[in-house]
Amino acid sequence: MAHAAPVPARTTTPATRQPRTPDFFSHRAHNIGRWAGPFAIGLVYGYWAAANRRSGGPITTGNLVFGFVTVIVFTVLMAGVLYLAPRLRRELHAFVWFLFSAAAFGFLYNQSGESVLLTVGLSLAFGVLVGLFCFYWFYTHEDAQGHRVH
Structure with missing residues (x-):
């Protein structure tokens, strides 16, 4: 019967090396x-x-x-x-997404001819939901300085 040869243990593994996701695209493609x-x-x-x-x-x-x-x-x-x-810090990061999503939704909804009061109310509600979701996401995936936590 054939047996697999033992693999020698690595003793020179750097402790500071972080796992990275593979990057399949060039810098130009990312730009x-x-x-x-x-x-x-x-x-x-x-x-x-x-x-x-x-x-x-x-x-x-x-x-x-x-x-x-x-x-x-x-x-x-x-x-x-x-x-x-x-x-930005995670609080401001989420606030920017709140502002952008509320304004984008409000503009889109206002084009349908609905009242301004309904448009403002729905866009604020939508923005709050997006802002809370973003804050939760950033709070659980970043440290206080904004660095991603894996």
């Missing part, structure tokens, strides 16, 4: 992805806002321009949040 992700989400958001604004009516040039401007503004804001927020 492109930092804008491609928010842009793809912005395209969906812009189409949704334009569709809400026209309320099932015909697609007009003004509606298309509104949609594309919405895509650009949303993409820049989301990329800014994704760049800025991780550099």
Whole structure:
């Protein structure tokens, strides 16, 4: 019968070495992805806002321009949040996501023609839920200085 040969024990394992996830993409691909992700989400958001604004009516040039401007503004804001927020403490990090999600939801909901009071109430409720979820996530996955805990 064949037996496996014993594996010699490693005695030179560095204690400070942290496990890393594999990185399959180049630095250039990551730089492109930092804008491609928010842009793809912005395209969906812009189409949704334009569709809400026209309320099932015909697609007009003004509606298309509104949609594309919405895509650009949303993409820049989301990329800014994704760049800025991780550099903040976890409380402010969650607060930035609260502000962004509440404003994005409120703008999208307001395009449907509902009352401003209902829009503000629902967007604040949505923002609070997102902010609480983000705070819980950051609180359980980061230390007080903002470093990820594995």
